[in-house]
Amino acid sequence: MNKKLAVLAMALTVAASSAMAKDWTKIRVATEGAYPPWNATDSSGKLVGFDVELINEICDRLKVECTIQAQAWKTIIPALNSGKFDAIMAAMMITEKRLKAIDFAGPYAATPSTLAVIKGSPLADYKSKLEKVDLNEVTPEEQAEIDSYRELIKGKVIGVQTSTTHSNFLDKYIGKDITIRRYESQENLDMDLQAGRVDAAQAPTSYWTPRMKEAPDTYVLVGPLWSGEVFGRGTGIGVRKEDQDLKVLLGKGLEEVRADGTLKKLAVKWFGFDTTVK
Numbered sequence: 001m002n003k004k005l006a007v008l009a010m011a012l013t014v015a016a017s018s019a020m021a022k023d024w025t026k027i028r029v030a031t032e033g034a035y036p037p038w039n040a041t042d043s044s045g046k047l048v049g050f051d052v053e054l055i056n057e058i059c060d061r062l063k064v065e066c067t068i069q070a071q072a073w074k075t076i077i078p079a080l081n082s083g084k085f086d087a088i089m090a091a092m093m094i095t096e097k098r099l100k101a102i103d104f105a106g107p108y109a110a111t112p113s114t115l116a117v118i119k120g121s122p123l124a125d126y127k128s129k130l131e132k133v134d135l136n137e138v139t140p141e142e143q144a145e146i147d148s149y150r151e152l153i154k155g156k157v158i159g160v161q162t163s164t165t166h167s168n169f170l171d172k173y174i175g176k177d178i179t180i181r182r183y184e185s186q187e188n189l190d191m192d193l194q195a196g197r198v199d200a201a202q203a204p205t206s207y208w209t210p211r212m213k214e215a216p217d218t219y220v221l222v223g224p225l226w227s228g229e230v231f232g233r234g235t236g237i238g239v240r241k242e243d244q245d246l247k248v249l250l251g252k253g254l255e256e257v258r259a260d261g262t263l264k265k266l267a268v269k270w271f272g273f274d275t276t277v278k
Contacts, residue, residue, distance in 0.1 A: 107234025
């Protein structure tokens with residue numbers, strides 16, 4: 001193909017893409033509705049939480065009509081790709097595996113993972129030598145902490161929500177030494193932790209910190225704060241790969257709420273600390 005034909009073909013491709021671009025005046029958003037304080041369903045059946053308030057704020061800035069619906073976590077990506085809704089706003093971490101199936105606007109938050117036990121647990125007195133472990137490039141000191149942590153929970157039953165980065169962490173770094181019990185929702189895991197049906201539960205600090213404020217005599221956080229590698233690049237808004245115009249639009253709204261401090265304000269309101277990505 002000569003240069004003129006190549007330029008013409010490129011122009012036609014761009015024009016066709018523009019013609020097929022959707023007019024995003026209405027956006028259907030899915031959230032789990034069972035992962036407080038990120039997203040939850042209150043006693044009246046209304047969806048509430050950080051994700052819900054943030055996406056409503058973004059949609060207001062963009063002057064688009066957004067409807068929010070609940071979708072089970074395990075099926076939320078297949079449901080997006082089947083066209084059931086247009087975006088996922090559900091505390092979803094941006095990982096390499098998920099990027100093979102969908103794309104993301106963001107990230108808009110990042111919180112490390114940690115282990116929680118009930119006060120009085122034999123695990124509660126463990127003191128890690130390191131406050132944080134970044135799994136991207138593990139130092140000898142961090143490897144020693146991983147080994148110590150593995151020995152701590154060896155033979156224990158550890159609960160985790162299924163299809164999460166926290167589940168992936170246990171599989172990759174600890175799995176063969178423990179019994180992993182997976183749950184469809186974090187709420188169900190929390191109930192089993194309190195009932196003593198699991199020895200400990202792995203989840204983000206953004207979940208545990210508000211829970212500890214609500215029930216100050218219930219939980220103890222054990223071990224270091226885990227981040228990097230399996231935990232991805234932070235939390236993003238999921239969109240279908242073909243909807244790049246929607247990704248750009250939501251990214252624009254997200255940057256607006258970040259720039260004027262609204263994102264930080266919402267994080268402090270719902271989590272008690274700033275979760276924004278620096």
